[in-house]
Amino acid sequence: xxxxxxxxxxxxxALKAMVLAxxxxxxxLHQIIKELQRHRFGRRAETLPEDQLLLGxxxxxxxxxxxxxxxxRADPRERSERTAKRRANRGSLPVHLPRIETIVDIxxxxxxxxxNDLHRxxxxxxxxxxxxxxxxxxxxxxxxxxxCRACEDVVVQAPAPARLIEGGLPTEAxxxxxxxxxxxxxxxxxxxxxxxxxxxxxxxxxxxxxxxxRAAWHLRPVHERLLGKLKSSPKLFAxxxxxxxxxxxxxxxxxxxxxxxxxxxxxxxxGDPPGVAYVYAPDRKAERPIAHLAGFTGILQVDxxxxxxxxxxxxxxxLAFCWAHVRRRFxxxxxxxxxxxxxxxxxxxxxxxxxxxxxxxxSAEERRAMRQENSxxxxxxxxxxxxxxxxxxxxxxxxxxxxxxTLSRWGGLSRFLDDGRIEIDSNVVERSIRPxxxxxxxxxxAGSDGGAEHWAVIASLVETCKLSCVExxxxxxxxxxxxxxxxxxxxxxxxxxxxxxxxPELKAVA
Numbered sequence: 001x002x003x004x005x006x007x008x009x010x011x012x013x014a015l016k017a018m019v020l021a022x023x024x025x026x027x028x029l030h031q032i033i034k035e036l037q038r039h040r041f042g043r044r045a046e047t048l049p050e051d052q053l054l055l056g057x058x059x060x061x062x063x064x065x066x067x068x069x070x071x072x073r074a075d076p077r078e079r080s081e082r083t084a085k086r087r088a089n090r091g092s093l094p095v096h097l098p099r100i101e102t103i104v105d106i107x108x109x110x111x112x113x114x115x116n117d118l119h120r121x122x123x124x125x126x127x128x129x130x131x132x133x134x135x136x137x138x139x140x141x142x143x144x145x146x147x148c149r150a151c152e153d154v155v156v157q158a159p160a161p162a163r164l165i166e167g168g169l170p171t172e173a174x175x176x177x178x179x180x181x182x183x184x185x186x187x188x189x190x191x192x193x194x195x196x197x198x199x200x201x202x203x204x205x206x207x208x209x210x211x212x213x214r215a216a217w218h219l220r221p222v223h224e225r226l227l228g229k230l231k232s233s234p235k236l237f238a239x240x241x242x243x244x245x246x247x248x249x250x251x252x253x254x255x256x257x258x259x260x261x262x263x264x265x266x267x268x269x270x271g272d273p274p275g276v277a278y279v280y281a282p283d284r285k286a287e288r289p290i291a292h293l294a295g296f297t298g299i300l301q302v303d304x305x306x307x308x309x310x311x312x313x314x315x316x317x318x319l320a321f322c323w324a325h326v327r328r329r330f331x332x333x334x335x336x337x338x339x340x341x342x343x344x345x346x347x348x349x350x351x352x353x354x355x356x357x358x359x360x361x362x363s364a365e366e367r368r369a370m371r372q373e374n375s376x377x378x379x380x381x382x383x384x385x386x387x388x389x390x391x392x393x394x395x396x397x398x399x400x401x402x403x404x405x406t407l408s409r410w411g412g413l414s415r416f417l418d419d420g421r422i423e424i425d426s427n428v429v430e431r432s433i434r435p436x437x438x439x440x441x442x443x444x445x446a447g448s449d450g451g452a453e454h455w456a457v458i459a460s461l462v463e464t465c466k467l468s469c470v471e472x473x474x475x476x477x478x479x480x481x482x483x484x485x486x487x488x489x490x491x492x493x494x495x496x497x498x499x500x501x502x503x504p505e506l507k508a509v510a
Contacts, residue, residue: 093127100130136199139171164484165214172484175211176476182212183458184472186438216454218483222495223457226464227277227292229496230263234298235421237262237429238289238308241436243280243452256452257284258436259292262429264467268364268421273498274467276432278456282449286310293317299419301426304409321412323349324425329402341389341399348382356424364420371417379414383407432463464497475500 072079109118141161148154164172181187187195189208196203230236243256262276281288286307293300293311301320302308312319327349333342355374359367390403406413416422436459461479465472479495493499 093129099127136196136201162484162486164218164480165211168211169207170211172480173473173477175215176473176480178208178211179215179458179476180462180473183455184435184462184466186435212458213450213454215480216457218480219457219461221489221492222479223277223460225492226275226460226496227261227279229493230261230275230277231293231296233263233272233296235263235265235301236293236296236298237264237301237423237426238293239303239426239429239433240284240305241433243436243455245282245449245452254282256449257281257288258433258452258456259289260429260432260436261292262432264428265421267360267423268367269361270364270421275464275496275498276429276467277460277464278436280449280452280456290314299415299422301423301429303426304405318415319412320415320419320422321409322426323352323413324427324430326402326406326409326413329405333399333402339399341393342402345382345386345402348378348385351378352424362420367420368418369420371420376417379417383410432467435459435463461497465500468498468500470497470500 110116111118143158143160146156164170164175170178178189178192181192182189189212190205192208193203193205238259238261240257240259243258244253245256257280259279259281260276261279262274263272264274265272266274279288279292281292284305284307289307290311293315297316299318299320300308300311301322303322303325308319311317327346330339330342330345330349333339334346352375355370359370362370386403386407390400390407393400416424436455461476462472465475475497478500482495487495
């Protein structure tokens with residue numbers, strides 16, 4: 001509301017105080033506007049996203065290659081030199097790939113001089129990478145019937161092989177292909193239907209959806225066991241992301257949540273395999289993670305969401321907070337304009353990350369010792385410095401909010417100093433959230449709460465495969481086949497991704 005001249009105080013001190021308050025409020029509003037503009041039009045991450053950087057590199061490399069090709073065509077000597085260089089640097093192709101040999105032989109085995117027979121003294125062998133396009137095929141199963149000439153009522157026939165979808169068209173491998181295309185390669189079902197139509201196979205989107213739903217139902221026990229195994233760990237990461245879901249009857253979407261619970265002990269050489277389990281919930285209430293993590297009593301590394309504090313109070317879980325979220329708040333202030341306090345905070349946090357880079361991959365005890373020696377002093381100096389700066393600035397500014405956010409979580413932010421198993425941030429689980437965000441971008445929304453639950457079940461297995469270096473198509477095809485053939489529930493641990501036979505190690509090919 002505007003202030004009229006008659007409402008202004010006559011006392012100079014009161015007038016100065018009013019002007020100062022307005023200036024502070026205006027500065028705060030300008031900061032909010034800059035953040036909104038950056039959020040709407042600028043980059044949201046502190047660093048350039050890797051996928052965007054790769055896109056730029058692809059273009060540069062393509063242009064360079066085109067220029068080299070033109071130069072090679074114009075100069076035979078240069079073409080010969082580059083060919084020799086490529087042969088020397090391209091590496092070897094994986095041994096597990098099938099080899100299709102072609103012999104390129106001479107037409108005449110007589111000596112061109114004396115016409116005597118030539119004898120073989122050796123050969124040159126070269127390998128090139130080839131591909132056979134995906135090909136649909138039909139598996140025909142014939143079951144002969146037999147009868148006895150003496151006994152009229154006797155008919156003998158082998159039982160039909162088990163099927164995941166009784167009376168349906170697909171093999172288990174076909175269903176797995178649809179699942180991987182949707183949840184690993186982020187291809188919505190209608191796009192998959194278009195791809196199959198190009199090969200003359202009219203598979204309706206609703207048919208593919210039926211396959212996905214039935215497969216998700218069969219995979220639920222594996223998902224539940226995966227979450228149970230993760231909850232038995234001494235340390236987990238947790239995060240959540242929105243999951244737009246169609247709200248029937250309203251013609252709109254409602255905002256559900258996909259919660260992610262991840263384990264990755266590789267940074268400190270832990271023995272448990274990495275994995276992630278997603279759980280869908282219709283809201284973000286604190287009772288959701290409390291229910292999901294029932295029985296978990298270890299360390300939970302999270303962002304600043306208040307619901308996790310309720311979990312810690314009720315279940316005794318120890319919370320470790322994320323320095324990346326702290327850094328992000330100060331980065332947003334520094335990116336919006338001159339901000340000496342925020343910039344200094346970023347510099348001090350960068351020192352912590354530099355130490356972490358040097359101890360990644362070492363044992364938990366080594367990490368703890370190095371943090372005690374190097375990081376503890378930085379943390380000890382940072383807290384009083386933040387409190388000092390907080391006392392010098394207006395409490396209504398975004399900078400004050402960032403400092404209060406940090407100080408209010410100081411215990412959880414400092415916990416990594418005394419435990420080498422704890423990471424400095426929760427980037428592990430944030431990386432596991434990104435594929436969900438990409439799928440959400442392509443699919444826009446889930447069709448129902450049930451569809452979002454299917455999303456959680458299948459994505460959990462696919463992403464855990466990726467973390468465990470297991471090829472998800474082969475894994476899902478094998479697991480669905482085992483389930484169709486009555487795999488016993490008592491041996492469900494054999495169906496978890498990290499128990500699957502790993503694909504042959506892939507070697508880099510230049």
